[in-house]
Amino acid sequence: MTNEIPNTGKLESVAISREEYVGRITLDRPEAMNTFSTGLARDLDDALHALEAASDIRAIVIDGAGKTFSAGIDLSEHDDHETKAEYEEWVTVMEAPFQTVAEMGTPVIAAVHGHAAANGIGLVAACDLAVAAEGAQFGATAPKVGLFCMGPSVPLMKALPRKRCLELVLTGDLIDAETALEWGLINRVVPDGEHRATAVDLAETIASKSPTAVQMGKKAVYEMFDREYDDALEYSNEQFGALCTTADAHEGITAFLEGEPLAADEWPGE
Secondary structure, eight states: OOOOOOOOOOOSSEEEEEETTEEEEEEOOGGGTTOBOHHHHHHHHHHHHHHHHOTTOOEEEEEESTTOSBOOBOGGGGGGOOSHHHHHHHHHHHHHHHHHHHHOSSOEEEEEOSEEETHHHHHHHHSSEEEEETTOEEEOOGGGGTOOOHHHHHHHHHHSOHHHHHHHHHHOOEEEHHHHHHHTSOSEEEOTTOHHHHHHHHHHHHHTSOHHHHHHHHHHHHHHHTSOHHHHHHHHHHHHHHHHTSHHHHHHHHHHHTTOOOOGGGOOOO
16 A cells, blocks of 8 residues: 555646545645536546556545535526537537446445535536535536536436435425434535534445445445336345455455454555
Protein backbone atom coordinates (compact mmCIF):
# COMPACT_ATOMS: atom_id res chain seq x y z
CA MET A 1 0.00 0.00 0.00
CA THR A 2 1.27 3.44 -0.97
CA ASN A 3 0.05 6.89 -0.05
CA GLU A 4 0.90 8.27 -3.46
CA ILE A 5 -1.99 9.98 -5.23
CA PRO A 6 -2.88 8.38 -8.59
CA ASN A 7 -1.83 10.29 -11.69
CA THR A 8 -4.87 12.25 -12.85
CA GLY A 9 -3.25 14.91 -14.99
CA LYS A 10 -4.13 18.52 -14.23
CA LEU A 11 -7.32 18.88 -12.19
CA GLU A 12 -8.44 22.48 -11.83
CA SER A 13 -11.93 22.17 -10.32
CA VAL A 14 -11.53 19.29 -7.89
CA ALA A 15 -8.83 18.39 -5.38
CA ILE A 16 -7.81 14.77 -4.92
CA SER A 17 -6.02 13.25 -1.94
CA ARG A 18 -5.77 10.04 0.00
CA GLU A 19 -5.09 8.68 3.45
CA GLU A 20 -4.25 5.01 3.76
CA TYR A 21 -6.93 3.11 1.79
CA VAL A 22 -9.40 6.02 1.52
CA GLY A 23 -9.43 8.43 -1.42
CA ARG A 24 -10.96 11.88 -1.14
CA ILE A 25 -12.32 14.12 -3.90
CA THR A 26 -13.19 17.71 -3.00
CA LEU A 27 -15.34 19.78 -5.34
CA ASP A 28 -13.20 22.90 -5.46
CA ARG A 29 -15.09 25.85 -6.93
CA PRO A 30 -16.12 27.50 -3.66
CA GLU A 31 -16.48 30.90 -5.30
CA ALA A 32 -19.20 29.39 -7.53
CA MET A 33 -20.80 27.20 -4.83
CA ASN A 34 -19.15 24.16 -6.43
CA THR A 35 -21.55 24.27 -9.35
CA PHE A 36 -20.99 21.78 -12.14
CA SER A 37 -19.11 23.64 -14.83
CA THR A 38 -17.98 21.54 -17.77
CA GLY A 39 -14.52 21.57 -16.20
CA LEU A 40 -15.70 20.41 -12.80
CA ALA A 41 -17.80 17.62 -14.28
CA ARG A 42 -14.87 16.34 -16.34
CA ASP A 43 -12.42 16.69 -13.46
CA LEU A 44 -14.76 14.81 -11.11
CA ASP A 45 -15.21 12.02 -13.62
CA ASP A 46 -11.44 11.81 -14.21
CA ALA A 47 -10.77 11.71 -10.46
CA LEU A 48 -13.31 8.92 -9.95
CA HIS A 49 -11.74 6.86 -12.73
CA ALA A 50 -8.24 7.46 -11.35
CA LEU A 51 -9.16 6.33 -7.84
CA GLU A 52 -11.04 3.33 -9.20
CA ALA A 53 -7.90 2.32 -11.09
CA ALA A 54 -5.77 2.53 -7.93
CA SER A 55 -5.77 -1.02 -6.59
CA ASP A 56 -5.15 0.07 -3.00
CA ILE A 57 -8.00 2.61 -2.80
CA ARG A 58 -10.93 0.82 -1.18
CA ALA A 59 -13.43 3.63 -0.58
CA ILE A 60 -13.87 7.24 -1.72
CA VAL A 61 -15.33 10.31 0.00
CA ILE A 62 -16.65 13.26 -2.03
CA ASP A 63 -17.08 16.59 -0.25
CA GLY A 64 -17.26 20.26 -1.17
CA ALA A 65 -14.93 23.18 -0.44
CA GLY A 66 -16.28 26.39 1.04
CA LYS A 67 -19.81 26.94 2.28
CA THR A 68 -21.71 24.31 0.31
CA PHE A 69 -21.53 20.87 -1.29
CA SER A 70 -22.83 21.79 -4.76
CA ALA A 71 -25.54 24.14 -5.99
CA GLY A 72 -26.09 22.35 -9.32
CA ILE A 73 -25.11 23.12 -12.90
CA ASP A 74 -23.23 26.33 -13.72
CA LEU A 75 -25.99 28.21 -15.54
CA SER A 76 -23.53 30.75 -16.92
CA GLU A 77 -22.63 28.09 -19.52
CA HIS A 78 -26.19 27.92 -20.87
CA ASP A 79 -25.67 30.66 -23.44
CA ASP A 80 -22.54 28.95 -24.77
CA HIS A 81 -24.80 26.60 -26.74
CA GLU A 82 -27.63 26.98 -29.24
CA THR A 83 -28.84 23.72 -30.77
CA LYS A 84 -30.51 20.71 -29.17
CA ALA A 85 -27.48 18.57 -30.08
CA GLU A 86 -25.11 21.05 -28.39
CA TYR A 87 -27.19 21.09 -25.20
CA GLU A 88 -27.40 17.29 -25.22
CA GLU A 89 -23.62 17.05 -25.50
CA TRP A 90 -23.23 19.60 -22.68
CA VAL A 91 -25.54 17.83 -20.25
CA THR A 92 -24.03 14.42 -21.08
CA VAL A 93 -20.73 15.70 -19.69
CA MET A 94 -22.54 16.94 -16.57
CA GLU A 95 -24.19 13.60 -15.82
CA ALA A 96 -21.20 11.34 -16.62
CA PRO A 97 -20.07 11.09 -12.95
CA PHE A 98 -23.46 9.62 -12.00
CA GLN A 99 -22.89 6.73 -14.39
CA THR A 100 -19.27 6.32 -13.35
CA VAL A 101 -20.15 5.91 -9.66
CA ALA A 102 -22.73 3.24 -10.55
CA GLU A 103 -20.20 1.29 -12.64
CA MET A 104 -17.35 1.43 -10.10
CA GLY A 105 -16.51 -1.36 -7.70
CA THR A 106 -15.11 1.13 -5.18
CA PRO A 107 -17.80 2.45 -2.80
CA VAL A 108 -18.33 6.22 -2.91
CA ILE A 109 -19.63 8.26 0.03
CA ALA A 110 -20.95 11.83 -0.18
CA ALA A 111 -20.15 14.20 2.71
CA VAL A 112 -22.68 17.03 2.42
CA HIS A 113 -22.95 20.46 3.99
CA GLY A 114 -24.74 23.61 2.93
CA HIS A 115 -26.76 22.91 -0.19
CA ALA A 116 -26.97 19.92 -2.52
CA ALA A 117 -29.18 21.22 -5.30
CA ALA A 118 -29.95 20.06 -8.85
CA ASN A 119 -26.83 18.17 -9.98
CA GLY A 120 -25.66 18.37 -6.37
CA ILE A 121 -28.60 16.28 -5.16
CA GLY A 122 -28.08 14.03 -8.18
CA LEU A 123 -24.51 13.36 -7.07
CA VAL A 124 -25.66 12.62 -3.52
CA ALA A 125 -28.25 10.16 -4.83
CA ALA A 126 -25.70 8.56 -7.16
CA CYS A 127 -23.20 7.94 -4.34
CA ASP A 128 -23.50 4.62 -2.54
CA LEU A 129 -23.75 6.24 0.89
CA ALA A 130 -24.23 9.81 2.11
CA VAL A 131 -23.63 11.72 5.34
CA ALA A 132 -25.01 15.22 5.91
CA ALA A 133 -24.31 17.96 8.39
CA GLU A 134 -27.20 19.40 10.35
CA GLY A 135 -28.55 22.35 8.41
CA ALA A 136 -27.81 20.85 4.99
CA GLN A 137 -30.57 21.25 2.43
CA PHE A 138 -31.40 19.17 -0.62
CA GLY A 139 -33.49 19.98 -3.68
CA ALA A 140 -34.11 19.28 -7.36
CA THR A 141 -34.41 23.01 -7.91
CA ALA A 142 -34.15 23.32 -11.71
CA PRO A 143 -37.86 24.18 -12.33
CA LYS A 144 -37.19 27.51 -10.61
CA VAL A 145 -35.09 28.59 -13.61
CA GLY A 146 -37.14 27.01 -16.39
CA LEU A 147 -35.28 23.70 -16.47
CA PHE A 148 -35.92 20.27 -14.95
CA CYS A 149 -33.70 17.84 -13.05
CA MET A 150 -34.00 15.06 -15.60
CA GLY A 151 -30.48 13.72 -15.14
CA PRO A 152 -30.59 13.84 -11.32
CA SER A 153 -33.98 12.08 -11.50
CA VAL A 154 -32.22 8.90 -12.62
CA PRO A 155 -30.22 8.30 -9.41
CA LEU A 156 -33.04 9.83 -7.36
CA MET A 157 -35.56 7.30 -8.66
CA LYS A 158 -33.13 4.53 -7.71
CA ALA A 159 -32.61 5.94 -4.21
CA LEU A 160 -36.14 7.03 -3.30
CA PRO A 161 -39.72 5.77 -3.45
CA ARG A 162 -41.55 6.94 -6.58
CA LYS A 163 -43.68 9.63 -4.94
CA ARG A 164 -40.80 11.06 -2.91
CA CYS A 165 -38.74 11.37 -6.09
CA LEU A 166 -41.63 13.03 -7.91
CA GLU A 167 -42.26 15.43 -5.04
CA LEU A 168 -38.67 16.63 -5.23
CA VAL A 169 -38.42 17.01 -9.00
CA LEU A 170 -41.92 18.47 -9.55
CA THR A 171 -41.91 21.05 -6.75
CA GLY A 172 -38.25 22.06 -6.88
CA ASP A 173 -38.51 22.66 -3.13
CA LEU A 174 -35.70 22.12 -0.65
CA ILE A 175 -35.86 19.54 2.12
CA ASP A 176 -33.72 19.55 5.25
CA ALA A 177 -31.23 16.89 6.30
CA GLU A 178 -33.61 15.23 8.75
CA THR A 179 -36.24 14.85 6.01
CA ALA A 180 -33.62 13.53 3.59
CA LEU A 181 -32.68 10.94 6.22
CA GLU A 182 -36.32 9.97 6.79
CA TRP A 183 -36.89 9.58 3.03
CA GLY A 184 -33.77 7.43 2.60
CA LEU A 185 -31.71 9.83 0.50
CA ILE A 186 -28.90 9.91 3.07
CA ASN A 187 -27.62 7.53 5.73
CA ARG A 188 -26.71 9.82 8.62
CA VAL A 189 -27.14 13.36 9.94
CA VAL A 190 -24.32 14.61 12.15
CA PRO A 191 -23.49 17.88 13.93
CA ASP A 192 -22.32 20.69 11.67
CA GLY A 193 -18.66 20.30 10.84
CA GLU A 194 -18.55 16.55 11.47
CA HIS A 195 -19.83 15.36 8.08
CA ARG A 196 -16.39 14.82 6.53
CA ALA A 197 -14.98 12.95 9.52
CA THR A 198 -18.07 10.75 9.72
CA ALA A 199 -17.90 9.96 6.02
CA VAL A 200 -14.21 9.08 6.36
CA ASP A 201 -15.04 6.83 9.33
CA LEU A 202 -17.57 5.00 7.16
CA ALA A 203 -15.01 4.73 4.37
CA GLU A 204 -12.40 3.35 6.77
CA THR A 205 -14.89 0.78 8.05
CA ILE A 206 -15.47 -0.40 4.48
CA ALA A 207 -11.74 -0.29 3.74
CA SER A 208 -10.99 -2.62 6.64
CA LYS A 209 -13.04 -5.40 5.01
CA SER A 210 -12.11 -7.64 2.09
CA PRO A 211 -11.50 -5.37 -0.93
CA THR A 212 -12.28 -8.21 -3.32
CA ALA A 213 -15.58 -9.00 -1.60
CA VAL A 214 -16.65 -5.35 -1.42
CA GLN A 215 -15.86 -4.59 -5.06
CA MET A 216 -17.41 -7.77 -6.43
CA GLY A 217 -20.35 -7.35 -4.08
CA LYS A 218 -21.11 -3.76 -5.01
CA LYS A 219 -21.07 -4.55 -8.72
CA ALA A 220 -23.29 -7.59 -8.16
CA VAL A 221 -25.84 -5.64 -6.11
CA TYR A 222 -26.10 -2.89 -8.74
CA GLU A 223 -26.67 -5.55 -11.39
CA MET A 224 -29.33 -7.27 -9.25
CA PHE A 225 -31.24 -4.01 -8.70
CA ASP A 226 -32.40 -4.19 -12.33
CA ARG A 227 -33.24 -7.91 -12.48
CA GLU A 228 -36.39 -9.82 -11.67
CA TYR A 229 -36.36 -11.64 -8.32
CA ASP A 230 -35.65 -15.15 -9.60
CA ASP A 231 -33.08 -13.90 -12.10
CA ALA A 232 -31.38 -11.82 -9.40
CA LEU A 233 -31.08 -14.84 -7.11
CA GLU A 234 -29.62 -16.95 -9.91
CA TYR A 235 -27.12 -14.19 -10.72
CA SER A 236 -26.23 -13.78 -7.03
CA ASN A 237 -25.47 -17.51 -6.76
CA GLU A 238 -23.17 -17.28 -9.77
CA GLN A 239 -21.32 -14.29 -8.35
CA PHE A 240 -21.08 -15.78 -4.85
CA GLY A 241 -19.62 -18.94 -6.33
CA ALA A 242 -16.95 -16.87 -8.07
CA LEU A 243 -16.21 -14.94 -4.88
CA CYS A 244 -15.72 -18.18 -2.93
CA THR A 245 -12.76 -19.08 -5.17
CA THR A 246 -10.79 -15.91 -4.39
CA ALA A 247 -7.74 -15.58 -2.18
CA ASP A 248 -9.62 -13.11 0.06
CA ALA A 249 -12.28 -15.73 0.75
CA HIS A 250 -9.82 -18.55 1.41
CA GLU A 251 -7.57 -16.52 3.70
CA GLY A 252 -10.36 -14.53 5.31
CA ILE A 253 -12.32 -17.65 6.29
CA THR A 254 -9.20 -19.42 7.55
CA ALA A 255 -8.24 -16.45 9.72
CA PHE A 256 -11.77 -16.12 11.09
CA LEU A 257 -11.99 -19.81 12.01
CA GLU A 258 -8.64 -19.52 13.75
CA GLY A 259 -9.97 -16.63 15.83
CA GLU A 260 -7.77 -13.93 14.25
CA PRO A 261 -9.75 -12.05 11.55
CA LEU A 262 -7.62 -10.25 8.97
CA ALA A 263 -6.74 -6.60 9.50
CA ALA A 264 -7.04 -4.03 6.73
CA ASP A 265 -3.45 -4.48 5.56
CA GLU A 266 -3.57 -8.30 5.63
CA TRP A 267 -6.05 -8.94 2.83
CA PRO A 268 -4.32 -10.58 -0.16
CA GLY A 269 -6.59 -8.94 -2.75
CA GLU A 270 -7.28 -10.51 -6.12
